[in-house]
Amino acid sequence: MAQTGFCDSKALLDLHKKERRVPLRTWANSCLPKERCPPAESMERWEMVPKAEQDSKWVRVPLSAEEGIILDYAQMNTTHADGPKEEAMLRCLHGLQDLRILVPSLLRHEMELAMDKLGLIYDRTYAWDIFSDMMRSQLRDTFPSADLPNPFTENTRAILVDWLIQVHEVFHFSEESLYLAVHLLNRCLRQIKVSVASLQLLGVVCLFVAGKKEECLLPEVSELCYLMENAYTKHQLLRMERRVLCGLKFNLSHCPPLHFLLLSASIARCSNKMVWMARYLLELSLLEGQCVMFLPVQLAGAALRLARLVLQEPSTPESEAAWCISSTIHVGSEATLLKIMQILAVAAARARTRETRATYIKFSTADTMCVSHHPALKGAPCLLGLTSMQT
Amino acid sequence: MAQEVKYEPVAQIGGGAYGTVYKARDRVSGQFVALKSVRVQTNQDGLPLSTVREVALLKRLEQFDHPNVVKLMDVCATPRTDQETKVTLVFEHVDQDLKTYLEKAPAPGLPAHSIRDLMKQLVSGLAFLHSHRVVHRDLKPENILVTSKGQVKLADFGLARMYSCHMALTPVVVTLWYRSPEVLLQSTYATPVDIWSTGCIFAEMFRRKPLFCGESEADQLGKIFEVTGLPSEEEWPADVTLKRHNFSPRSPRPITDYVPEICDLGEDLLKKMLTFNPLKRISALNALEHSYLMED
Numbered sequence: 192m193a194q195t196g197f198c199d200s201k202a203l204l205d206l207h208k209k210e211r212r213v214p215l216r217t218w219a220n221s222c223l224p225k226e227r228c229p230p231a232e233s234m235e236r237w238e239m240v241p242k243a244e245q246d247s248k249w250v251r252v253p254l255s256a257e258e259g260i261i262l263d264y265a266q267m268n269t270t271h272a273d274g275p276k277e278e279a280m281l282r283c284l285h286g287l288q289d290l291r292i293l294v295p296s297l298l299r300h301e302m303e304l305a306m307d308k309l310g311l312i313y314d315r316t317y318a319w320d321i322f323s324d325m326m327r328s329q330l331r332d333t334f335p336s337a338d339l340p341n342p343f344t345e346n347t348r349a350i351l352v353d354w355l356i357q358v359h360e361v362f363h364f365s366e367e368s369l370y371l372a373v374h375l376l377n378r379c380l381r382q383i384k385v386s387v388a389s390l391q392l393l394g395v396v397c398l399f400v401a402g403k404k405e406e407c408l409l410p411e412v413s414e415l416c417y418l419m420e421n422a423y424t425k426h427q428l429l430r431m432e433r434r435v436l437c438g439l440k441f442n443l444s445h446c447p448p449l450h451f452l453l454l455s456a457s458i459a460r461c462s463n464k465m466v467w468m469a470r471y472l473l474e475l476s477l478l479e480g481q482c483v484m485f486l487p488v489q490l491a492g493a494a495l496r497l498a499r500l501v502l503q504e505p506s507t508p509e510s511e512a513a514w515c516i517s518s519t520i521h522v523g524s525e526a527t528l529l530k531i532m533q534i535l536a537v538a539a540a541r542a543r544t545r546e547t548r549a550t551y552i553k554f555s556t557a558d559t560m561c562v563s564h565h566p567a568l569k570g571a572p573c574l575l576g577l578t579s580m581q582t
Numbered sequence: 583m584a585q586e587v588k589y590e591p592v593a594q595i596g597g598g599a600y601g602t603v604y605k606a607r608d609r610v611s612g613q614f615v616a617l618k619s620v621r622v623q624t625n626q627d628g629l630p631l632s633t634v635r636e637v638a639l640l641k642r643l644e645q646f647d648h649p650n651v652v653k654l655m656d657v658c659a660t661p662r663t664d665q666e667t668k669v670t671l672v673f674e675h676v677d678q679d680l681k682t683y684l685e686k687a688p689a690p691g692l693p694a695h696s697i698r699d700l701m702k703q704l705v706s707g708l709a710f711l712h713s714h715r716v717v718h719r720d721l722k723p724e725n726i727l728v729t730s731k732g733q734v735k736l737a738d739f740g741l742a743r744m745y746s747c748h749m750a751l752t753p754v755v756v757t758l759w760y761r762s763p764e765v766l767l768q769s770t771y772a773t774p775v776d777i778w779s780t781g782c783i784f785a786e787m788f789r790r791k792p793l794f795c796g797e798s799e800a801d802q803l804g805k806i807f808e809v810t811g812l813p814s815e816e817e818w819p820a821d822v823t824l825k826r827h828n829f830s831p832r833s834p835r836p837i838t839d840y841v842p843e844i845c846d847l848g849e850d851l852l853k854k855m856l857t858f859n860p861l862k863r864i865s866a867l868n869a870l871e872h873s874y875l876m877e878d
Contacts, residue, residue: 320713328645403634412627429628433659433667436629436637441657443638444645 298458298519305457311450322454326488326521329446332374334483339380342387345480348380351394352478353547358395358418360553362410364402366470370447372401373477375439383438389431392423396431404443448473448487448494451520455495459517460510468498468562471554475538476531478547485531492522493531497539500532500574501567529575536571539563589615589672605675614675615655618738624667629659633669640671640739643714650707652676652727652737676727676735680783683728684790694845696732697787702875703734704780709866711739712773721779722760723786758802759792764860766799766806769819774860777869781855788843800824806858807832809840813858847874 303318312318339348352373359369375397379385385393395415402409412425452473456466473494476482482490499514506514522528542551542563554563572578589606595616596603604617622633637657644654656672680700684692692700704726711718718725718739727735762778764771785793794809796802803824807813811834818826837852838844844852851874854864869875 331645399628400634403629403631404638409627409631425626429624432628433661436634437658440641441634441637442641443634444642 294516294519297516301458301516302454305454308457309450309453311454325446325450328444329451329487332446333486334377334381337480337483339480343380343390347387347390348376348480349478349547351390352376353549354391355394355398356474356477356549356553358398360549361418362402364398364406366449367447368398368401368405369474370449370477371405371443371445372398374445374447375401375435375443377483378439379435383434389423389427391419392428392431393435395419396428396435399428400432400435400443446487448476448490451488451491452495455491455517455520458513459495460513461495461499462502462504464560464562465495465498465502465504467554467560468502468565469494471550471559471562472497472535472539474550474554475535475542478550479534479538481534482531485527486523488520489523489527489531492520493528494535496528497532497535497571497575501539501565501571503567533572533575533577536575537577539568540570540572542568589617591617616673616675618671618673620669620671621662622667622669623665624661625665629667629669637669637671639716643711643716646710646714648707648710650703650734650736651710651739652735673737676729676737678728678730679724680726680728680734681723684723684787687790691790691843692787694843697784698848698875698877699732700728700734700787701780701784702870704736704783705866705869705875707734707736708776708780709870711736712776712866717771717773718776718779720760721776721783722757723783726783758796758799759794761802762860763803763806763813763858764819766803767819767822767824769822771860773865774863777855777863777866778860780869781852784848784852784855785837785841785844788841793840800828804829808835809837810834810856810858817859845874847872847877850874 299319302322303312303315306312306318306321307315312321337345339345355372355376356369359372372394376394379393379397383393395418399409399412399415412428416423416425416428449470452469453466456469461469469491473490476490476494485493504510542548545551551563553559555561567574588609590609592605592607592614594602595605602619604619606615606617607613608615620633622630624630640654641657643651647653653674654671655674658670658672660668660670662668678686708718708721716739718736720738721736725736725738727737729735758766760779760782762771762775765775782793794802794805796805807829812826812829812832815826837849837856841849841852851864851869851872854872855869857863864872
């Protein structure tokens with residue numbers, strides 16, 4: 192059942208690092224009140240993003256009306272048409288009323304193809320139902336606030352997630368398991384009372400449970416304990432597993448943002464490089480505490496847009512058309528997207544110098560087209576109107 | 583443990599090799615619930631992967647709140663010994679199952695329109711499970727609950743799989759009467775098995791007694807072939823030990839010999855449900871659009 196050859200797993204864990212990190216447990220014990228949120232200045236900057244949105248739009252993606260999933264072009268144009276230019280455009284679009292009717296069916300068709308390609312469906316006739324279900328069920332995957340109960344801080348969480356990303360890589364788990372594990376961790380931190388001393392144990396158990404849901408091959412409990420330098424016994428780990436499962440009431444369903452990303456990217460006919468860049472940016476969102484407040488589809492949408500902005504690939508009429516169809520998936524207000532893009536841009540710009548750099552290293556390999564090393568990432572915040580001071 | 587505090591057991595209403603079922607009362611709300619416990623072997627890897635997935639699936643289905651699926655209110659895992667964990671599922675309690683409902687029906691049996699209504703609900707519950715890739719696998723009148731308002735609720739799905747994985751060595755006595763030919767022949771099977779069971783139950787609603795009452799797998803198949811006729815060699819699955827020549831050749835008999843009260847449209851649907859070849863058997867979604875169920 193379990194993979195073999197794990198006796199040197201700790202060495203594997205350290206594969207990407209030059210210096211050995213202090214074991215998380217030791218660290219976790221000594222990190223109580225240290226808060227390392229982004230500096231207050233930059234927070235203010237982020238708030239300068241038009242307040243007017245107030246985000247009523249993204250919290251409530253229409254539940255039952257399928258139309259809510261697709262952006263309504265005509266409506267958009269009427270509300271935003273204030274200049275003569277837009278009016279001319281609107282008149283032009285008016286002649287193309289058919290487009291309004293055409294786009295949803297095009298998207299449906301493209302969605303079927305994309306889901307099929309990703310192996311998310313067995314039967315194409317159910318494709319749109321499954322996608323609608325993804326759109327609805329993701330509403331349960333967000334949190335009203337990024338605050339964590341005492342004594343945990345955003346920094347504690349980020350370091351734990353960073354470590355889980357490394358463990359996840361060691362076990363060759365699927366990306367779905369990683370997103371699920373971090374989602375479970377986010378919920379557990381809010382729902383289960385755990386001490387700082389058992390935080391690492393909680394993280395590993397979330398990964399273990401995610402693996403039970405998603406993987407065919409699971410590591411042995413003793414291997415997990417070994418990775419934690421045997422700071423906890425097998426018995427403690429299994430007891431934590433029961434606590435997690437009961438605490439979460441066995442609710443383990445999660446709509447990974449990665450699925451939205453891959454679907455959109457496939458419909459938009461994005462290049463491999465753009466997909467890798469977007470995946471990198473999306474994975475960075477796991478480390479950002481504030482990102483728990485956004486919908487998976489929004490995180491995916493923002494990652495993809497930022498990747499497009501950073502890479503500036505030459506466009507063709509075909510690629511523009513494909514991007515337009517993909518953009519009709521309703522991901523929320525522009526302001527929300529911009530906010531997420533800013534968070535991701537700042538994270539990407541400082542990824543290299545941060546303490547938590549598992550994702551940066553993971554995406555620096557040739558397999559991932561070295562996207563994390565892309566020179567344009569350093570200037571990504573500037574592309575979004577943030578000064579480099581804030582990075 | 584929490585369950586014992588929160589709920590007060592009223593009566594044991596079922597039991598088996600896998601665990602027990604209690605009717606219990608919520609000490610706070612006074613509401614009745616059904617507590618179903620499944621004992622699972624916990625080896626050194628903790629709760630088995632299959633149990634984690636099954637319960638997670640039940641929880642996921644719960645979020646859709648389908649009217650024809652019994653409500654799962656709570657789940658808990660408690661250790662019993664080092665080797666065993668008790669998984670308790672708390673369901674809404676419905677007093678009556680279809681078996682009792684049929685037994686209680688006055689003399690000439692259920693009126694035709696009630697049967698149609700029950701079938702509609704049963705098939706729509708099934709279509710919901712199947713479109714979420716869930717196979718019930720043990721559909722029988724005891725697992726179909728009927729509320730006092732006549733609402734049908736499917737129960738005990740998923741549970742079947744949870745214990746069958748770990749109880750391989752325990753002889754679990756499960757009734758054969760609603761099993762489809764492909765299950766009896768131990769061939770591969772999927773959602774069509776539930777449609778077969780639904781067909782058997784459909785007939786039973788008119789007859790008020792089971793359609794095929796076999797005593798062993800082979801006997802059950804024999805009873806089925808008495809009605810449907812012996813399937814052709816081409817239809818017989820290739821990968822099974824029981825061979826076609828083990829059964830005596832028979833030609834099909836009109837199903838109305840067994841279910842005389844059924845109308846023409848009902849007969850057509852019943853025949854489509856009791857089709858030997860699972861690939862040719864009607865699906866739940868198509869059955870919902872069958873004229874018999876479309877009528878008012």
